[in-house]
Amino acid sequence: MTRSIRIAISAGLFAAGLLLGLWLFAPGPGSQAPAIPSPAAAEPSWDPSRGAQPRFTDVTQSSGLDFKHENGLTGKCRYLEIMGAGVGVFDYDGDGDLDLYFVNGNKLAEPPSPAITNRLYRNEGGWKFTDVTARAGTGDAGYGQGCCAGDYDNDGDLDLYVSNYGPNVLYRNSGDGTFTDVTARAGVGDPGWGQTCSFLDYDRDGWLDLYVQNYLTYTSGSEGEAFLFVGGRKVIDYPTPLSYKGSASRLFRNQRDGTFEDVTEAAGLLRPDGKGMGLACTDLDDDGLTDIFVANDTAENYLFWGRSDGRFQEAGLEAGVAFDGAGSPEASMGVDVGDFDNDNRLDLIVPCLRMQVHTLYRGLGRHFEDVSTQAGLGSATSPWTGFNANFLDYDLDGDLDLFFTHGGVRLNESAAPESSYNERYGMPDMLLSNDGRGRYTDVSAHAGPYFRERLIGRGSAAADLDGDGDQDLVVCNLADRAVLLRNDTAGGHWVAFDLVAKDGRRQPFGATV
Secondary structure, three states: OOOOOOOEEOHHHHHOOOOOOOOOOOOOOOOOOOOOOOOOOOOOOOOHHHOOOOOEEEOHHHHOOOOEOOOOOOOOOOHHHHOOOOEEEEOOOOOOOOEEEEOOOOOOOOOOOOOOOOEEEEEEEOOEEEEOHHHHOOOOOOEEEEEEEEOOOOOOOOEEEEEEEEEEEEEEEOOOOOEEEOHHHHOOOOOOEEEEEEEEOOOOOOOOEEEEEEOEOOOOOOOOOEEEEEOOEEEEEOOOHHHOOEOOOEEEEEOOOOOEEEOOOOOOOOOOOOOEEEEEEEOOOOOOOOEEEEEEEOOOOEEEEEOOOOOEEEOHHHHOOOOOOOOOOOEOOOOEEEOOOOOOOOEEEEOOOOOOOOEEEEEOOOOEEEOOOOOOHHHHHOOOOEEEEEEEOOOOOOOOEEEEEEEOOOOOOOOOOOOOHHHHHEEOOEEEEEOOOOOEEEOHHHOOHHHHOOEOEEEEEEEOOOOOOOOEEEEEEOOOEOEEEEEOOOOOOOOOOOOOOOOOOOOOOOEEO
C-alpha cells in the first residue's frame, strides 16, 4: 500500500506542546456538577485483534529529570495559581537529540525567589538528561506560562522565547551551549499575561517573526474570591475568566537586525478582547501562506487567513471554528494540528472544559466541520478538563492518535475541601486510539500505570526522545513533578526526514513533505 505523507513544518513545531489553556463556566449557587469519575484500579486485558497494545513507561526517576513545578500556592485561590506549566522540546545544542525546557512559576504570597527558575535539560542519550540551566543561562525566574523555539537570527541554531505573567524573555542561542538574554534590544518583552507563543514567517522574507498570545487583563492579588456550595457549605474556589476583560495578543515583525517591530494592528490582528489559550501558526488551507488559529477561553475562537500582502483576514465564524458545531462558545484551551483522517487536509483538535467536549474540527479546505461526536470524542472527553492536545501515531499504524493532558480548574465536588491539591483538582491524562477510519477509542486504561494517576496536567509534547522512531511523551504538571513517558508500544514501520532549506538554513520552516 502506498500512503501519501503530509508534514507541514512551521517554526512552532520546534516548540511542541508549549503552554496550554484552561477554564470553565462556574456552576451557580446550589448547583453541582457530576462527580469526576475515578480511573480503573487495575489494567484490563487487551484484545489482540485491536492491534498493538499501547504501552508507556514512566522513566522520569531513572532519567535524571527532577523538575517540579512551583505555582506559589497561597491558600487564597489566586487565579494565577491554577495556570501555567508549559514545556518545550527542541535541539538546543545541535547534536541531533531533543532536549527539554520546563517553564516554572514562582512565589505569589511573597517576593519571587531567584532560585525558582525555568529548567533546561540536555538529552545525553539512553534516556539520561542533565540539568544545564545554569551553564546555558536560561533560568528565567519570572512567573512562566509557555515557550517556543526558532532560529530568529538565521545563524543555524535555535533560539528560545519564554512567555510570562509579566515581561517575556528572548534568549539568543550563542551556538556554544549558552544563551544570552536579548529581550531589551529585540523589543519583545511584552508585559501582559503571556500564554502560548510561536515563531512564524508571515511575510515570507526568510526571517522568523514572532506571535505572542496574551490572556486576560488581570492583576494578581486583586481578584475577588469565588465560591462553590459543597455539602451545604460555602467553599472558596478559583474565579473564572468571565470575570475579566481580555487582552490583545501581539505580532512582532523581524527587522533582520536583531530587533522586532510590533505590527499587530497593521497586519489586521488587533483584537483587544481576545482570551488566548492556544495557538497554531501554519498553512491550514494549503495556499503557501501562514495562517493563525487562536483558541480563546470562554469566547469565540479566531482564524486569521494569511494574505499575500502581509495582512490577515479574520474568518473564524465563516470557517466554522469560532464556535462548536452547536454554535456555542467554549472554554478552548490549547490546540494541535494534524491530518487525523488522512485526506491530506489539516485538522484542528481543541481541548475544552469539563462538561464540554474536546472539539475536533475536520479541515475541508477553507472551511472546517465539528466532527467531535462522530469521531467518538463526546462521551470520552466530556468528563474532563483538557489543557493540551497532541496528535501522535503512538503505534506506528499510519494514523494519528490523540493524547490529552487533563487537570481541573474548579474543585472536584467529591473531594473534601481539606484534601490534597491533586485530590481537589487532579485528573488522569488520556490516550485515544484512531481506528484508521477517523474514529477514536479511549485506551488509557491499557496504556500503563501513569494513566491511573490524578495529576493537574498542563503542558505536554509528543516527540521521539530516544531516536527509535516512535513518539514518546513529556508532561508538565501544575505544582507537581514533570513526567517522561517512554513509548514501549510494539509498533509498525517508520521513516524520518532531515530537511535542509535550499539556501542552506537548517530550520526549514514552512516546508511540506
